[in-house]
Amino acid sequence: DTAVSQTPKYLVTQMGNDKSIKCEQNLGHDTMYWYKQDSKKFLKIMFSYNNKELIINETVPNRFSPKSPDKAHLNLHINSLELGDSAVYFCASSQMGREETQYFGPGTRLLVL
Amino acid sequence: AQSVTQLGSHVSVSEGALVLLRCNYSSSVPPYLFWYVQYPNQGLQLLLKYTTGATLVKGINGFEAEFKKSETSFHLTKPSAHMSDAAEYFCAVSGGSYIPTFGRGTSLIVHP
Numbered sequence: 303d304t305a306v307s308q309t310p311k312y313l314v315t316q317m318g319n320d321k322s323i324k325c326e327q328n329l330g331h332d333t334m335y336w337y338k339q340d341s342k343k344f345l346k347i348m349f350s351y352n353n354k355e356l357i358i359n360e361t362v363p364n365r366f367s368p369k370s371p372d373k374a375h376l377n378l379h380i381n382s383l384e385l386g387d388s389a390v391y392f393c394a395s396s397q398m399g400r401e402e403t404q405y406f407g408p409g410t411r412l413l414v415l
Numbered sequence: 416a417q418s419v420t421q422l423g424s425h426v427s428v429s430e431g432a433l434v435l436l437r438c439n440y441s442s443s444v445p446p447y448l449f450w451y452v453q454y455p456n457q458g459l460q461l462l463l464k465y466t467t468g469a470t471l472v473k474g475i476n477g478f479e480a481e482f483k484k485s486e487t488s489f490h491l492t493k494p495s496a497h498m499s500d501a502a503e504y505f506c507a508v509s510g511g512s513y514i515p516t517f518g519r520g521t522s523l524i525v526h527p
Contacts, residue, residue, distance in 0.1 A: 306458070335514075343453075343503055343520045350514060358514055392458055400509035401447045401466040406458030 305329050306407040308393050313412045315383060323378045323410045325393030333357075334376040335404065336368060337392040345392075351376055352398055383414045417442045417510030421518035429526050434478075434493040434500065436521050441487065442510030448489040449507040449515060450480055459505060465489065476500070501525045 306327045315321055327334065335358075336348040350358035351370045365381045376393060393407040422437040440446055447466050451459040463474025470482040480491045489506060503522050507515040 343522070345459075345505065345517045345520070347514060394458075398513060400513045401464070402513075403449070403461045403464065404451075404459075404515065406451075406460065408458050409456075 306393055306395055306405050308391075308407040308410050310410060311408065313410060314415065315413075316415055317383055317385060319383050320379070320381045321383060321412070322380070323391055323393075323412075325376045325378070325407055327374055327393075327395040327405070329395055329405060331395040331397050331405070332373060333396050333398045334370065334373075335394040335396075336376065336378050337394060337406075339390040339392060339409070341389070349376075349378075385414050388412055388414045417446070417508050417512060417516050419506050419508050419516055419518035421504075421506050421521050423521055424519065425522045425524060427524040427526065428496045430498055431495050434491070434496045434523065436491040436504050436506075436523065438480075438489045438491065438506030438518060439487055440489060440506070440508040440510075442508055444511050447509040447515075448480075448482060449509075450474065450478070450489075450491050451505045451507060451517075453503040453505065453520075455502070462491070462504075496523075496525050498525050498527065 333352045335350045349368045354370045367379045370376045390409045394404045396402040396404045418441045420439045449464045450462040453459045463472045465482045473479045503520045506518040509515045
């Protein structure tokens with residue numbers, strides 16, 4: 303029974319294309335996140351939603367647009383893909399709170415050619 | 416403000432040897448501290464966390480970490496490494512922000 307799931311697992315596309323990644327959690331959490339992990343494994347927070355409201359929006363190009371249709375789903379749409387967008391994108395969820403554990407999805411490996 | 420420093424991007428040990436992964440943090444308020452592990456081609460999962468109370472925290476797979484306020488450290492240890500421990504390990508701190516700050520990760524390599 304997968305707690306945090308992402309689709310697709312792999313995404314290979316050409317520069318300039320638009321793509322979406324979907325995330326769903328069945329843990330009943332109120333907060334969801336998108337992270338980007340680069341080739342050196344550095345993990346960077348991109349966005350965070352709490353109860354469908356955007357609460358964290360780090361310095362990310364506006365080609366990236368998150369959408370949360372409900373508390374259990376958080377999608378990421380990327381316009382005009384660039385080579386530098388190649389990375390692994392992780393969705394995560396948690397309850398709101400400093401002591402709360404984050405639960406990560408398996409990741410989406412994006413390769414832009 | 417909060418930050419994490421993980422000393423050593425790679426740590427190499429022999430199977431059966433002690434594992435020590437170092438983490439130092441900075442926080443303007445009493446911190447909550449986490450260690451996450453990432454196995455190849457997987458997402459991160461929690462190993463252990465410190466919130467309040469006992470400063471020696473035990474986690475899964477025989478790992479433990481000790482919160483030392485005076486040293487602002489939260490080092491991760493395991494008495495005897497196993498081949499299956501080979502993974503990327505991330506230390507994280509929640510200080511003033513509920514969003515944790517992650518360290519840059521330490522890759523643990525286990526030799527037979």
